[in-house]
Amino acid sequence: MNSGLEDVVAAETVLSDVDGNAGRLIIRGISLDDLVAHSRYEDVLALLLDGFFPAMPSLPEALGAARVAVFKHLASVDAGLLALSPIEAIRALMARLPDGDDLATALQLVAAPAVFTPGIIRLRAGLAPIEPSATAGHAADVLAMMLGKPPTLQQTAALDRYLVTVADHGLNASTFAARVVASTQAGLASAVLAGLSALKGPLHGGAPGPVLDMLDAAGTPANAALWIDDALARDERLMGFGHRVYRVRDPRADALKGAVELLAASGAIDPARLALAEAVESAALAALRRKKPDRRLDTNVEFYTALLLESLGFPRETFTCVFAMGRTGGWVAHAREQVLGGRLIRPMSKYVGPRPQQAA
Numbered sequence: 001m002n003s004g005l006e007d008v009v010a011a012e013t014v015l016s017d018v019d020g021n022a023g024r025l026i027i028r029g030i031s032l033d034d035l036v037a038h039s040r041y042e043d044v045l046a047l048l049l050d051g052f053f054p055a056m057p058s059l060p061e062a063l064g065a066a067r068v069a070v071f072k073h074l075a076s077v078d079a080g081l082l083a084l085s086p087i088e089a090i091r092a093l094m095a096r097l098p099d100g101d102d103l104a105t106a107l108q109l110v111a112a113p114a115v116f117t118p119g120i121i122r123l124r125a126g127l128a129p130i131e132p133s134a135t136a137g138h139a140a141d142v143l144a145m146m147l148g149k150p151p152t153l154q155q156t157a158a159l160d161r162y163l164v165t166v167a168d169h170g171l172n173a174s175t176f177a178a179r180v181v182a183s184t185q186a187g188l189a190s191a192v193l194a195g196l197s198a199l200k201g202p203l204h205g206g207a208p209g210p211v212l213d214m215l216d217a218a219g220t221p222a223n224a225a226l227w228i229d230d231a232l233a234r235d236e237r238l239m240g241f242g243h244r245v246y247r248v249r250d251p252r253a254d255a256l257k258g259a260v261e262l263l264a265a266s267g268a269i270d271p272a273r274l275a276l277a278e279a280v281e282s283a284a285l286a287a288l289r290r291k292k293p294d295r296r297l298d299t300n301v302e303f304y305t306a307l308l309l310e311s312l313g314f315p316r317e318t319f320t321c322v323f324a325m326g327r328t329g330g331w332v333a334h335a336r337e338q339v340l341g342g343r344l345i346r347p348m349s350k351y352v353g354p355r356p357q358q359a360a
Contacts, residue, residue: 011171011179011342015048015333018170020243025251027168036255041138041163045110045329048168052336053103060137066104066111067132067141070097073112074119074129082124086318087200090116091193099187101339106332109192113328114138117321118146121314139163142325147313154266155312161259162308165252166301166323168330174198174205175327175334182335183345191335196324205323209316210239211306214280221279228283232291238284240303249298256304260311269311277307 017026025032028047035044046059073093081089094112098105119129122145130145139159143151151159169175178195182188199205218227231238243250263269281299288297309319338345 010176010345010347011338013171013334013337015330015337016168016170023249023251025169032165032251032255035164036161036258039164040160041167041326041329044164044167048329048333049103049106049336052333052340053106056103061134062103062107063111063138064132064134064136064141066107067115067138068134070108070112070115071119071129071132073097074116074123077120077123082120086117086120086124086315087196087320087324089120090321090324091196091200094189094196095193097189099189101188101336105188106336109188109332110328113321113324114142115145117314117318117325118142120321121146121318122148143312152266152268154262154268158259158263158268158308159312162256162305162322163326165255166305166326168327168333169252172204173201175331178331179334179338179342180345182338183342185339188332188335192328192331195327195331199320199324199327205320205327208240208302208306208309208319208323211303212310212316214239215273215276215306218276218280221275224276224279225283225287228280228287232287238288238297240281240300240306241284241288242297243300250300252301253299253304256301256308260304260307263308263311269307273310274307277303 015028017024019025027035027044028050030047039047042059042063045063046056049059050056073096076096077089077093081092084092090113093116094109097108097112115132122129127148130148132141132145136144137156137160140151140156143155143159171179174195177198178191181194182191214231218224228238260269260274264271264274281303285298305319305323306316309322310316314322
């Protein structure tokens, strides 16, 4: 019995391959490096969904129409929903979507966090939501709905790179949860909501925000090494380092660092903030090598995610919602793959409790 299903193969998939030893991520035969260099999120979504629905329209237009369709649900947001955390508010809104298995349902589910996140951000600030554009690119429309003005090309490219980077990543906790529910033929919305609920947990999708807390606590590049040493002496976990699968540097970290550097070159990131992040990263890697020489703990996707999303204007309490914007496409693809080619997922458990007493 492997606790946490460590090294247990629970599905065959054509969608993504996570090579933890080589530090490589492949999405449907294309490396992450190539995807982030040449693809928008709509392109990767089309790649993920290919073959799982009877007919595939032009994804940019269909996804734009889906954003317009789900926007109406923001009209029902009340004070009680706004009192919830952003991820809980978005989950409640997504629960109102139909639970079908067709492409229209799939695209509305993908569009929902992209529309609801900026809508909730604005409503919590006392501002009216901004209606999506049916013709804009997906990343550009998300930023326009949040900022209230057209984003720069660099901002759009950075968010696109992030959404592409997190679109799918093997059989992680949220994707496995989505596949389990999909295997019951409950419907796509049920599967996606299961994935979203798993993503909400701090051990899966909730770490980018605390990365910023760590940077704030370190304060200055000169103080980074001392703060890291003190944190490790208190047995605190360093957010943004280490991964359950990768034994080398997470390839998504480099993809997102490239996006951060593009934003910095355009003046969208305070150079002092970037210098602090780089000092903390360098100090953390050196300290982890000293403290845990037998275990490779390298930078993961969350570290530069935090800096990227902060620079784009997303409040840190919404970072998990932005993660869901990208990952929902992967959940939908895995759910359809499970329904079309898999079985009801029903593992066994090993009973270790007391046995009934035998009658005398």
